Amino acid sequence: MSDPVVRIENVSKVYGGDRLRVEVLSDIDLEIEEGGFVALMGPSGSGKTTLLNLIAAVDRPTSGRVVVAGQDTTQLSESELAAWRHRNIGYIFQLYNLIPVLTAYENVELPLTLSRLSSADRRAKVETALEVVGLTDRSDHFPRELSGGQEQRVAIARAIVTDPTVLLADEPTGDLDAASAGSVLRLLERLNDEFEKTIVMVTHDPRAADHAHRFLHLDKGKLWSDPAESPPVAGSGGEG
Amino acid sequence: MRKLVWRNLLRNKRRTLFTVASLTMAVFLLCVLGALLQTFNPEETETSEKRVVVRHAVSLQFELPEAYWSRLETLEHVEAVSPLSWFGGIYKDTRPENFFAQFATDPETLLDVFQGMEIDPTTGEAWLAERRSFIAGRTLAEKHGWQVGDEIFLQGEIYPTDLSLVLRGTFTYPADESQENQIFFHHAYVEEALGNPGTVGTFWLRVDDLASVPLVIEAAEEMFENSEARVKAETEQAFAASFTEMLGNVELLFGAIGFAVVVSVFFITANTMAMAVRERLREISVLKTLGFGRRQILGGVTAESAVIGFLGGVLGVLFALLLVKAAARGLSGMFPLFSAMTLGPDVALLGLAAALGLGALSGFIPGYAMARRSIVEGLRKVG
Ligand SMILES: Nc1ncnc2c1ncn2[C@@H]1O[C@H](COP(=O)(O)OP(=O)(O)O)[C@@H](O)[C@H]1O
Numbered sequence: 001m002s003d004p005v006v007r008i009e010n011v012s013k014v015y016g017g018d019r020l021r022v023e024v025l026s027d028i029d030l031e032i033e034e035g036g037f038v039a040l041m042g043p044s045g046s047g048k049t050t051l052l053n054l055i056a057a058v059d060r061p062t063s064g065r066v067v068v069a070g071q072d073t074t075q076l077s078e079s080e081l082a083a084w085r086h087r088n089i090g091y092i093f094q095l096y097n098l099i100p101v102l103t104a105y106e107n108v109e110l111p112l113t114l115s116r117l118s119s120a121d122r123r124a125k126v127e128t129a130l131e132v133v134g135l136t137d138r139s140d141h142f143p144r145e146l147s148g149g150q151e152q153r154v155a156i157a158r159a160i161v162t163d164p165t166v167l168l169a170d171e172p173t174g175d176l177d178a179a180s181a182g183s184v185l186r187l188l189e190r191l192n193d194e195f196e197k198t199i200v201m202v203t204h205d206p207r208a209a210d211h212a213h214r215f216l217h218l219d220k221g222k223l224w225s226d227p228a229e230s231p232p233v234a235g236s237g238g239e240g
Numbered sequence: 241m242r243k244l245v246w247r248n249l250l251r252n253k254r255r256t257l258f259t260v261a262s263l264t265m266a267v268f269l270l271c272v273l274g275a276l277l278q279t280f281n282p283e284e285t286e287t288s289e290k291r292v293v294v295r296h297a298v299s300l301q302f303e304l305p306e307a308y309w310s311r312l313e314t315l316e317h318v319e320a321v322s323p324l325s326w327f328g329g330i331y332k333d334t335r336p337e338n339f340f341a342q343f344a345t346d347p348e349t350l351l352d353v354f355q356g357m358e359i360d361p362t363t364g365e366a367w368l369a370e371r372r373s374f375i376a377g378r379t380l381a382e383k384h385g386w387q388v389g390d391e392i393f394l395q396g397e398i399y400p401t402d403l404s405l406v407l408r409g410t411f412t413y414p415a416d417e418s419q420e421n422q423i424f425f426h427h428a429y430v431e432e433a434l435g436n437p438g439t440v441g442t443f444w445l446r447v448d449d450l451a452s453v454p455l456v457i458e459a460a461e462e463m464f465e466n467s468e469a470r471v472k473a474e475t476e477q478a479f480a481a482s483f484t485e486m487l488g489n490v491e492l493l494f495g496a497i498g499f500a501v502v503v504s505v506f507f508i509t510a511n512t513m514a515m516a517v518r519e520r521l522r523e524i525s526v527l528k529t530l531g532f533g534r535r536q537i538l539g540g541v542t543a544e545s546a547v548i549g550f551l552g553g554v555l556g557v558l559f560a561l562l563l564v565k566a567a568a569r570g571l572s573g574m575f576p577l578f579s580a581m582t583l584g585p586d587v588a589l590l591g592l593a594a595a596l597g598l599g600a601l602s603g604f605i606p607g608y609a610m611a612r613r614s615i616v617e618g619l620r621k622v623g
C-alpha cells in the first residue's frame with residue numbers, strides 16, 4: 001500500500017497558559033489513505049476544527065508530527081507553509097468565506113493568481129471548476145447575489161481549482177437547508193469518486209456522514225475510529 | 241491580486257473618498273505654502289541687488305518731495321535716479337483681471353535705472369516726446385489687445401484725478417517676464433493734472449556696485465535725517481519683502497503649519513486604513529489559507545493605500561496649481577510680488593511624494609500587523 005496522504009503522530013494541542021490550560025487534542029494518531037473520504041464527528045468544542053487546521057497547516061500542534069502529502073509541515077517556515085498550502089490544500093468553510101468584492105469567477109480564479117499560468121490556462125481551469133460545481137451560468141455574480149448553497153459550491157470550486165492533494169471541509173453543510181446540503185454532499189461524493197480526491201469532512205449531521213467511507217469520532221481530546229461506535233453518535237456527547 | 245486591491249478600494253467608496261480628500265487637502269496646503277515661501281524668498285539677481293529704493297520713513301502711503309530727486313543724484317555711487325509713483329487707478333472696472341501696476345515715472349531716467357528693460361529707440365523717443373503717452377509691458381498689452389495709438393482711461397483712486405493715456409509702444413523685460421505686467425507714463429503729466437503738488441512716491445536708485453549698496457542706503461537716510469520727510473532706503477528685495485515682515489518668521493511658521501498638517505493627516509489616513517484592514521481580518525485569513533504569503537498580503541494593503549495617497553497627491557497638486565495661477569493673476573495688481581508666484585516642480589514633487597509616502601505608510605503599518613496575525617484567530621472571528 002502507498003504512504004498515507006495524512007499521517008498524524010502523537011499530536012497534542014493545548015490552548016491557553018498555565019492556569020487556563022485546555023488540552024483540546026491529546027496524543028492523537030491518525031492515518032488517512034489517498035482517495036479516502038473521512039467524516040469527522042464529535043460534539044461542539046471537541047476540537048474538530050482544530051484538527052482540520054492542523055492538517056491544513058494553518059495552525060501548529062503543541063507537540064507531535066503532522067505529515068501531509070509527504071511533508072512534515074511542522075518543519076516548514078511561514079512562507080514555505082503558504083506555498084505548501086497553495087499546492088496541497090483545498091479548504092471549504094462552513095460560512096463559505098468567499099471574498100465579497102470578487103465575482104464567483106474571480107473567487108475561483110484567486111488561488112490561481114499565485115501560480116505562473118497563462119491567462120488561457122487559468123481561464124480553462126476556472127471554467128472546468130465552475131462546471132464541476134454546476135455554476136457556469138453564475139460566474140459573473142457576486143457572492144451576495146448567490147444563495148448559500150451556490151456560495152458553498154463556488155467555495156468548493158475555489159478549493160479544487162488548484163487540484164490540491166487533500167480537500168478539507170469544516171461543516172460544509174452546517175449553514176444550508178436540506179436541499180442545498182444534499183447537492184453539496186453529492187458534489188463532494190463525486191469529487192471523491194470521480195476525481196479521487198482525498199476528503200476530510202467535519203460534520204454534525206449523520207446524514208452528511210453517510211456520504212463518507214470512514215468515520216472518526218472526536219471526544220475528550222481522543223479520536224475513536226471504530227466504525228461501530230460512529231453514527232448516530234454525533235451530537236450525543238457533552239459540550240466542551 | 242491587482243483586481244482585489246482595486247475592488248477593495250471601491251468597496252467603501254465614501255471612506256476612500258474621504259481619505260483621498262484629506263490627503264488632497266494636506267498636499268494642497270503643503271504646495272501653497274511652498275509656493276508662497278518661494279515667492280517671498282525669490283532667488284536674488286545681481287541687477288536687482290544693485291538698486292536701492294527710497295521711500296517715506298513712516299509709510300508707503302506718504303509721499304516725498306520731488307526736490308529730493310536732484311539731491312539723491314548727488315550721492316556718491318549713485319548712477320541714476322528715477323521716480324516711481326504708484327497710481328493705482330481703475331482700468332475699466334475693479335475686476336482682478338483688469339488690475340495691473342501703473343507707475344508715473346520719468347521717461348528719461350527710467351531705463352537708466354532698470355537696465356533689464358528693453359524698448360526700441362523709436363518707441364522710446366515717441367514716448368518721451370508726448371506727455372500723455374504711456375508704454376506697456378508686452379505681456380500686458382497683448383492681454384488687453386492694445387495697439388500703438390490706442391487710448392486708455394484710468395479712473396483715479398489714490399490721486400484725485402483721472403488719466404487718459406495714449407499707447408506709444410511696448411517694452412520687454414527678458415530677465416523677468418513678470419515685469420511686463422505694468423505700464424509707465426509721465427510723472428510730469430500727472431503732476432500737472434494734480435496742480436503740481438511736487439511729490440513723488442518712491443525714488444529708485446541704480447548703484448555702481450553691489451558693495452556700495454549699504455553705503456548708499458546709509459547715505460540716503462542720513463541725507464534727509466533732519467528734513468520734513470525722513471526717508472527709508474532699502475534694497476529692492478527688502479522693499480518687496482517689507483509687507484511680509486509682519487508675518488514674522490514666515491518660513492518657520494509655514495514649516496510648522498506644514499508639519500502639523502502632514503502629521504494630522506497621517507493619523508487620519510493611518511486610522512482609516514487600520515479600520516479598513518481590521519474589518520478584513522477574516523478575509524485576510526482566508527487568503528492566507530489559500531496560500532497567499534505575508535508579503536503578498538502586506539503588498540496588497542500597502543498598494544491599496546499607496547493608490548489613495550497617489551490620488552490625493554495628484555489632486556492636491558492640481559488644486560494648488562489652480563490656486564497659485566489664480567493668485568498670480570488676481571493679486572499681482574495689488575501685490576506685484578504675486579505675479580512671480582508659481583508652483584515650482586520641486587514643491588509639487590515634494591507634495592506628491594509626501595502623499596504617496598503617507599498613503600503607503602498608512603497601509604503598511606496595519607498591513608504588517610495583519611499579515612502576522614495568526615490565521616486561526618482570523619478564521620474564528622465572526623463577521
Ligand atoms: N485560540 C484559542 N484559545 C483558547 N481556546 C481555544 C482557542 N481556539 C479554540 N479553543 C477551544 O478549543 C476547543 C476546540 O475548538 P474547535 O476545534 O473549534 O472545536 P469544534 O470545531 O469541534 O467545535 C474549544 O473548547 C475552544 O473553545
Ligand SMILES: [Mg+2]
Nearest residue numbers: 048049050170
Ligand atoms: Mg468547528
